[in-house]
Amino acid sequence: MVNQLHSRLRLLREKSGLTQAQLAKILLLPRVTYTHYELGKRTPDLDMIIRMARHFDVTVDYLVGNSDLSYLPVTEYYPEAQNSRLVKKVADADRGADYEVSD
Known part of the structure; x- marks a missing residue:
C-alpha cells in the first residue's frame, strides 16, 4: 500500500x-x-x-493502490443505470473511444 x-x-x-x-x-x-x-x-x-x-x-x-481506477464508475452509484445507452456512451468515451454524447 x-x-x-x-x-x-x-x-x-x-x-x-x-x-x-x-x-x-x-x-x-x-x-x-x-x-x-x-x-x-x-x-x-x-x-x-x-x-x-x-x-x-x-x-x-x-x-x-487498491485499484487502478482513479474514479468510481457511475454504475457503482446507480446499478440500475448499468444498461443505459447514455451511461455506456460515457463509459466508452471515458475509456478513450470517440463518441459524442448528447441528450
Whole structure:
C-alpha cells in the first residue's frame, strides 16, 4: 500500500503542476511532512489520505493502490443505470473511444 501511495502522490502532484511546497500549503501541512509522504518515509493518517483523494478528485482506493481506477464508475452509484445507452456512451468515451454524447 505505502509504495503505491507515495508514487501516486507524486504522479498526481506532478500531473496537476504543483510543487511539493504548493501542495503542502493547500493541504495545510509543513512541506517536509508532505515530502516525507511522497518519499515513503511517513504514512499519512486516514483523514489526510481522504483529504488528498478529494483534492486530486480520485478514490481513496486508487490513491493507496487498491485499484487502478482513479474514479468510481457511475454504475457503482446507480446499478440500475448499468444498461443505459447514455451511461455506456460515457463509459466508452471515458475509456478513450470517440463518441459524442448528447441528450
